[in-house]
């Protein structure tokens with residue numbers, strides 16, 4: 022029997038308690054529906070980069086084109102280099118994926134919905150998290166989607182079809 026396509030997924034969407042506050046963000050479409058047709062590969066960039074659970078929340082800041090990952094509540098925290106180093110290693114290990122499902126609005130995982138702050142003001146709400154940006158750069162043709170877009174039947178079907186016809 023042929024193997025199911027391998028699809029990476031932001032780990033909190035699978036119900037694992039890996040978020041900064043020790044909680045999960047389970048998505049039933051991902052777990053129950055897509056889990057039936059894909060082999061889901063869990064990835065939590067912040068935990069895998071060694072940041073632990075719980076951890077101080079971070080946000081994109083300082084620049085829309087080249088944001089840093091800094092503490093939401095403590096601007097002295099800056100994990101930009103840590104995350105870039107993690108991404109440069111991890112991206113290679115994900116070369117055999119057939120798609121990726123990202124958690125929206127995350128400074129690490131957001132695909133097109135992450136806010137950027139400059140001097141405490143939100144200057145963008147459609148930016149890309151650091152890990153998602155690395156994936157897009159390394160694998161520009163890989164089918165990718167955010168969890169919230171899965172609720173749109175057209176986008177859902179486009180994503181599934183793009184993977185199953187590979």
Ligand code: SF4
Nearest residue numbers: 032033065124127130
């Ligand atoms: S959004 Fe990404 S970095 Fe944040 S908890 Fe989920 S998998 Fe981890």
